[in-house]
Amino acid sequence: MPGKQSEEEQVEVGAQQDLGGLTEEELRQGQKAALALEDMMALSAQTLVHAEVDELYKDVRPLGQGRFGRVLLVTHRQKGTPMALKQLPKTSTSLRGFLYEFCVGLSLGAHSSIVTTYGIGIESANSYSFLTEPVLHGDLITFIQPKVGLAEPAVQRCAAQLASALEHIHSHGLVYRDLKPENVLVCDPSCQHVKLTDFGHTRPRGTLLRLAGPPIPYTAPELCAPPPLPEGLPIQPALDAWALGVLLFCLLTGYFPWDQPLEEADPFYGDFLVWQASGEPQDRPQPWFGLTPVADAMLWGLLDPHPRKRQPVSSVRGYLGQSWRQQEGTGEEGDRE
Structure with missing residues (x-):
């Protein structure tokens, strides 16, 4: 079965007379979510850890590889805690794109059927990374x-x-x-x-x-x-x-x-x-x-x-x-x- 989603262009809804089939309440709901994400992204940009990943974490094994990045099982070098680390190279990911995906995960909080995103974002010389709970049996x-x-x-x-x-x-x-x-x-x-x-x-x-x-x-x-x-x-x-x-x-x-x-x-x-x-x-x-x-x-x-x-x-x-x-x-x- 094919695995890649067709690419689409995204443009945020602005002030417009025709809501394209949305009700005003539906539009307000989306705008509220967009504003909350912008606030979270601004805060997360200020709290990024600036370090090389291997200074903080030890690679254990790959968990997944995608078109734009990879996911590794890592352990904290001092505490030994296992975590999953999603690493996105700067050559294909902007800071804003990284912060957006990171903050969407954070905004969803804890749910038993959603991978939990931890509040740790890392900027290295060549990549952006964030940490999540590890899920070990593939997709x-x-x-x-x-x-x-x-x-x-x-x-x-x-x-x-x-x-x-x-x-x-x-x-x-x-x-x-x-x-x-x-x-x-x-x-x-x-x-x-x-x-x-x-x-x-x-x-x-x-x-x-x-x-x-x-x-x-x-x-x-x-x-x-x-x-x-x-x-x-x-x-x-x-x-x-x-x-x-x-x-x-x-x-x-x-x-x-x-x-x-x-x-x-x-x-x-x-x-x-x-x-x-x-x-x-x-x-x-x-x-x-x-x-x-x-x-x-x-x-x-x-x-x-x-x-x-x-x-x-x-x-x-x-x-x-x-x-x-x-x-x-x-x-x-x-x-x-």
């Missing part, structure tokens, strides 16, 4: 079996925990915008507990975005359409609901429901729209074989093409404890070609 992508997914109890645990994490982010006036298996860290070998990480794409509600690259399965269809404002689409938590629906489909089946949410370009997405509009779960398209009507209802809500009709991430809770996969012999089974 969710390594647990997903192609054309199989995860065991259903693990899927339901992930669904509950990720929905709770996203609700928490939304309650702070933010939209996560980067939900994918690579950003879900696993805390134990049996996938009992997961945590959301990497807040570099998180933005205040109402931030204006334009899709700059080709859409991917997690891209909501409203980002693929002409934006309501010249500067872009004001983002809403519905973007995260769409991505959660795609992720849960992947966990249940081991593949994507479509390659991109464009009816004219992707027949799998076109078939889904026809099926959803029919309201007849028994007429499911081939990629959806093996799921139950309960799973259909949950995913239809999260994957409504109209963002204002889309169910919030919290809707997942109403489907927990019910079967999401058909049992062998109770319905049609099949693999996507």
Whole structure:
């Protein structure tokens, strides 16, 4: 499954007469979050520790490598405390970009399904770094079996925990915008507990975005359409609901429901729209074989093409404890070609 998110341009919402579909309260919520982050960034810039990382911490092993940086398991040289250190090279990261990601993590505080960011930012000669709690069993992508997914109890645990994490982010006036298996860290070998990480794409509600690259399965269809404002689409938590629906489909089946949410370009997405509009779960398209009507209802809500009709991430809770996969012999089974 592809792991990189399409790049988008970001422009903060300013004073404007057309709110692009947002209510005034939604706009105020996003502006409040943006101002709080600016204040936190100004304070954090003044309290950065100026030192080389290896003077303070001892490398233990790599935990992850991304396009813009790496994550290491380190221990404090004096206290021996294990921590995860995210290191971003100055060649590809500005001070403001570093402070933004660092402060988004700090602003979310403690949540059982979000990686905790510690209040220690470090500026070295060639990099910026910050510390988080260590999560040692890799990311969710390594647990997903192609054309199989995860065991259903693990899927339901992930669904509950990720929905709770996203609700928490939304309650702070933010939209996560980067939900994918690579950003879900696993805390134990049996996938009992997961945590959301990497807040570099998180933005205040109402931030204006334009899709700059080709859409991917997690891209909501409203980002693929002409934006309501010249500067872009004001983002809403519905973007995260769409991505959660795609992720849960992947966990249940081991593949994507479509390659991109464009009816004219992707027949799998076109078939889904026809099926959803029919309201007849028994007429499911081939990629959806093996799921139950309960799973259909949950995913239809999260994957409504109209963002204002889309169910919030919290809707997942109403489907927990019910079967999401058909049992062998109770319905049609099949693999996507």
